[in-house]
Amino acid sequence: MQNIKIVVFSAISLFLGAVLTAIFIQFSAKNMLLLEVKSPYEFEKSVEVVENRIKNKPNWKIVSTIDQNEEIVKGGEKGIGKVKIIKYCNAKFAKQMLSSDDRLKMAVSMPISLAIYEKSNGEVYISMSNGYLMSKLYGGEIEKIIEEVSLDVEDILSFMNFKFSRF
DSSP states (O other): OHHHHHHHHHHHHHHHHHHHHHHHHHHHHHHHHEEEEEOSSOHHHHHHHHHHHHHHSTTEEEEEEEEHHHHHHHTTSOOOOSEEEEEEEEHHHHHHHHTSGGGGGGGGGOSEEEEEEEOTTSOEEEEEEOHHHHHHHHOHHHHHHHHHHHHHHHHHTGGGTOOSOOO
8 A cells, every 4th residue: 555655646746747847848948048138238339239249250240130120111011119130150150060961950040140129118139049058959060069159159249248058
């Protein structure tokens, strides 16, 4: 009888642990996968600083800067305010990532994008995918390449004391 109680208690504990873990992941994943950091500058200055830091980082280049508000208005919709998306890349890292058939799927995440936007309270934020966490999800060679890219991105955004890892 004692053994049955232990087995039942263990099964219930395991089940509750799995449920609580799933709930934790559900609520925290959105905060871990996309990072948002307050900029110390107003909107246009934030865009200028980020673009200049990318341009001045060796081997990095801006592919495009999209004025998302302008694109929405061109599409016939009412504007949403100040939102720009900067797409940027490094040819060396892109070549490393895409030089193997099993990594070609990563092209969907390239070039890297970050968004700069002004919220309704006037505060400016920069958001991006969490490269550090992404690297851990993939592992292997993808992890190594993304970790190198993440170090460069941290350097580009160092004016905000930005770090991917919050641990």
